[in-house]
Amino acid sequence: MKVFKKIASEKRKHQQLSTASDLLRSEKQAAEISTYLKLNEERYNKVFNKNFDFSLNQIHIVGQEGLILYLKSMVDLDKVSEQIMERVAQTQSHKDCIMTNKQLRKFQKDYFASVDVEFLQYEHEVVWYVLSGYAVILxxxxNNGMAINVISSEQRGIEQSNTQTIIRGPKDxxxxxxxxxxxxxxxxxxNPQLICENFMVGNDTKTSICITYLESVANPEIVDEIRKRIKGVNVNAIFDSGNxxxxICDQVITPFPTIYHSDRPDTVAASIIEGKIAAIVDGTPFVLTMPVVLTDFFKVSEDYYQGFLMSSFVRIIRYVAFTLSWILPSIYIGLTTFHHELIPTALVFTLQAQREGVPFPAVVEILLxxxxxxxxxxxxVRMPRAVGQAVSIVGTLVIGQAAVEAGIVSNLLVIIVALTAIASFVSPIYSFGNASRLLRFGLILITAALGLYGMIIGIVLVITHLASLRSFGTPYLAPLGPFIVEDQKDVFVRFPMRQLKKRPAYMMDGTKTGMSADSNQEGEKS
Known part of the structure; x- marks a missing residue:
């Protein structure tokens, strides 16, 4: 038994010690860069000796010995040659030796004034900047070093959004x-009030996260709460904004997303103008905006690029489609299993004729x-794009038709499932559309047990759950609950742009307690 406990203890210890080098530690325990070049060479060779792309070369700078460190896979080698090595060669004519940190800064102004340079004091900073794509000169x-930005610019270009497509509006x-x-x-x-604050999250990945907001508009309490939550994140890795x-979200056990994400710059910029805070995570094209309310998931940026009548009509369609996507199967089960008297007589005969010979009850049919x-x-979704759409479309048609001909399901049920699926695709945000998929199955089961009464109970429970949700202190059902009259111009319908001059009242001070802000505190949209 002791042996197993020892193995488990060693395993936990190994999991906690995820950083291989003791040079990556806090500044309170950090050691300063050594003035002895040989010692520096041994230390950094020890850290990176297993990396084939690590380069450590000796150089002569103003007649003194020096080192240049970088990862060849992270830097632009042409920049290293042009911005560093050529200028180092020019320093041979420099008469004064560099003996102090003050002289090092003067030397930087003389030879590296046009490039991005950071001065380093600690050993762990040298490791960090090398891993970030800088070339470090010692x-x-x-006992100070220079980190020169020569990061490789190889990256994906700005393309059209594949997840939130629109007909009219910016395509980037x-x-x-x-x-x-x-x-x-x-x-x-x-706007000079646009603030960008940077954080490093992830013990191993050191992922850069930037929160962006308008200082004169954003609620400072919400900004402070977001800062606190990001600083409190203690994980080994952050690879995507979904992590x-x-x-940092208020509640995890809920099918509804409490943070909005988008890969459209115009959508994020509009949210920042409203007073929301955006979180940009390095390495992912999806930007988070906080706080968020339920009605935000029924709006798209295109609603404001076309006429208000058409925008209002399409928005109502989205609300109707979302409702149908999670209650339509339950209505079918409740009517065909428990409440036949609610169906017109002619339709009852048609349904019974279709279900004749079907061996399963309605709930088994629809779950199947x-x-x-x-x-x-x-x-x-998971298959290659060239065959993925063909598999989903052909598979649905073939299986649906075969199931009807085999007498396993009825024709109307196939229509119900198809309408439900199409309605779930209307949601502009994929994560919000997933909520209807989860709710649909729960509502099917409770309706199969209690009929339409069970469906009503399920709907009441969902609304109660929505009323209990908060997004960084903001009520999830705002501006419907609490009801804010002045915000109804852009909820179910969109009023003309001339009447949308004020930012949402629920974003102002006072909403954290569920109270609407005074109209005098509202800023005008510019």
């Missing part, structure tokens, strides 16, 4: 580069077809 006799989308994403927002919001979303469709949808 000079004998100086975010990329995996955090600097590119920030620039796409700054191009749309040319961060789950770690819904599960089959979910499998086909997942297969279509």
């Amino acid at each position: 000079i004998a006799g100086i 989308s975010f990329t995996e580069s955090i600097s590119t994403n920030i620039s796409l927002i700054r191009r749309r919001i040319k 961060l979303e789950e770690l 077809m819904e599960t089959t469709f979910e499998i086909l949808r997942e297969a279509g």
